[in-house]
Structures are given as C-alpha cells and as structure tokens.
Amino acid sequence: MILIGQYDSPFVRRVALALTLYDIVYEHRPWSVWADAGRLAELNPLRRVPTLVLADGEVLLESAAILDHLDECVGPGRAMLPRAGSDRRRALRVCALATGLADKAVSLFYEGILHEAPSPDWVERCRAQISDVLTVLELDRGPRGWWLGEAIGHADIAVACAIRFTSEAQFARWCGIAPVAASSGEGHGPARRHRLDLGGNRAVNSILHIIHVTQARCHPPAKKYLARKISENKSKREARRCHKRQLANVIIRHMWHDAERHAQTTTIDHMAAA
Numbered sequence: 001m002i003l004i005g006q007y008d009s010p011f012v013r014r015v016a017l018a019l020t021l022y023d024i025v026y027e028h029r030p031w032s033v034w035a036d037a038g039r040l041a042e043l044n045p046l047r048r049v050p051t052l053v054l055a056d057g058e059v060l061l062e063s064a065a066i067l068d069h070l071d072e073c074v075g076p077g078r079a080m081l082p083r084a085g086s087d088r089r090r091a092l093r094v095c096a097l098a099t100g101l102a103d104k105a106v107s108l109f110y111e112g113i114l115h116e117a118p119s120p121d122w123v124e125r126c127r128a129q130i131s132d133v134l135t136v137l138e139l140d141r142g143p144r145g146w147w148l149g150e151a152i153g154h155a156d157i158a159v160a161c162a163i164r165f166t167s168e169a170q171f172a173r174w175c176g177i178a179p180v181a182a183s184s185g186e187g188h189g190p191a192r193r194h195r196l197d198l199g200g201n202r203a204v205n206s207i208l209h210i211i212h213v214t215q216a217r218c219h220p221p222a223k224k225y226l227a228r229k230i231s232e233n234k235s236k237r238e239a240r241r242c243h244k245r246q247l248a249n250v251i252i253r254h255m256w257h258d259a260e261r262h263a264q265t266t267t268i269d270h271m272a273a274a
C-alpha cells in the first residue's frame with residue numbers, strides 16, 4: 001500500500017495516523033501537490049492528496065473513502081468509529097466539522113500565498129467559519145479523554161490534524177516562511193516552483209534563517225533532510241524554505257508544549273492554594 005502526500009496536509013496526516021494505529025504497513029511518498037502535480041495526475045486527475053495506491057494497483061481518492069476502506073480492512077471490532085446509533089452520528093458530525101475546518105484553513109492558506117492581494121471577503125468568511133467551528137467543537141468536547149468512549153477514534157484524529165494544520169500554517173505565515181507561488185507550471189508541464197515569502201515578521205524569519213544556516217553546516221539530521229529535499233528535485237532555495245518551515249513547526253510545537261505545562265502547573269498551584 002502506498003500513501004501519497006506530505007504529512008503537513010491535515011488529510012494525509014489523518015490517513016497516516018489511521019494506518020499506523022491499525023498497524024497497516026505502508027510506503028510513504030511525500031509528493032507535493034505542486035511540484036509533483038504531473039505524476040500525481042497520472043494516479044489522481046484531481047491532483048490531490050491523500051491518494052492511496054493499494055497492493056493490486058487500485059487507487060483510492062478522498063480521505064473519507066480511504067478511511068472507509070481501512071475501517072473495512074480491520075473490521076468493525078477495531079474500526080475507530082462507533083458502529084451505529086447516536087454515537088456514530090456524533091462522531092461523523094465531529095469529523096465533518098473538523099475536515100470542513102481543515103478545508104477552510106487550507107483554502108485560507110492558498111488564498112494568502114497564491115494571490116498578491118487576497119480577497120478580504122473570502123479571508124473573512126474562512127476565518128469566521130474556522131472560528132465558529134472551533135467554538136462548536138470546544139462546546140461539544142468532554143472535559144478530558146477521548147471524544148467518544150474509551151479509545152482514540154476518527155473524531156479525535158480529525159480534530160487534532162485540523163487544529164495542528166491551522167496553527168502551524170498560521171505560524172508559518174507569521175514567520176514569513178509559507179511558500180509563495182513563483183511559476184505557473186502545472187499538470188504535465190514543468191513543476192511549479194515556489195519562492196520565499198517576503199512578508200511576515202522579518203526578525204523571526206531572520207532567526208529561523210540563522211538556525212537554518214547553522215544546522216545546514218553542522219547538524220546531521222538537518223543535512224540529511226536538505227539532501228533528501230534536493231534528491232526530490234527541489235532547488236537549494238526551495239530546500240531551504242522547506243527546512244525553515246520544518247524549524248518553525250518544531251518551535252511552535254515547543255511553544256504548545258510549554259503552554260500546556262504552564263497550564264498544568266497553574267492548575268496545580270491553584271489546587272494547592274485552595
């Protein structure tokens with residue numbers, strides 16, 4: 001089984017997590033929907049990811065259809081969706097809200113990087129949709145634990161992937177390291193290229209640049225990462241952009257972790273004072 005698409009896509013990530021939790025062995029091809037649009041189109045005319053190629057060559061499209069197949073593979077006993085009734089309806093509703101949120105976040109991201117002047121109406125609409133969905137999800141979720149029942153389910157994964165993408169993409173734009181389209185090559189033509197985003201917070205961007213330069217010189221995992229990007233046909237500048245994006249993801253995850261630890265400490269302090 002081959003999963004096509006990069007893990008920074010909330011939809012690809014969702015499928016990858018389900019494959020992992022179901023202990024299904026798969027190969028991963030981190031193709032870009034832009035740079036690899038040509039070979040992606042040969043499998044999926046929509047040129048979208050996730051795309052899943054089964055062992056017999058059959059190609060599955062759309063994360064929901066892919067997950068439906070994976071659930072069928074592991075059987076109802078292991079499927080991460082309640083079998084029937086109101087729990088199933090609730091889980092599907094949460095998944096619909098989360099994937100809808102992810103759709104809007106992806107759309108907002110593209111709006112920002114593809115147009116010199118993003119449409120304020122569209123941006124405002126997407127932001128309102130994202131914000132309202134987050135409010136509804138916050139009200140729906142229980143105080144702790146999994147969304148439904150005793151174990152992780154598709155609802156938990158869908159929400160986690162959507163929120164992760166939304167925050168990381170926003171942080172990347174803020175740091176000025178989101179990709180910005182630099183050529184219009186598509187389909188079977190030349191690969192689309194991206195240039196560095198010249199907007200965003202230049203001070204933060206320059207810190208990321210210094211980290212990149214230092215790691216590219218003497219940090220083996222970074223050297224390996226950059227070599228892989230070059231082997232994937234990326235130019236040196238594109239590889240640098242990808243690395244800076246990866247660094248931003250590391251930083252924001254540390255910030256989340258610190259915020260969570262701080263929240264826990266504050267709760268414990270409050271309890272101790274009570």
Ligand SMILES: N[C@@H](CCC(=O)N[C@@H](CS)C(=O)NCC(=O)O)C(=O)O
Pocket residue numbers: 009010011033046047048049050061062063064099103106
């Ligand atoms: N509804 C689709 C959405 C997938 C999707 O939007 N994928 C994005 C990457 S995050 C993509 O392929 N974008 C390229 C495009 O739509 O042209 C699914 O659930 O699989």
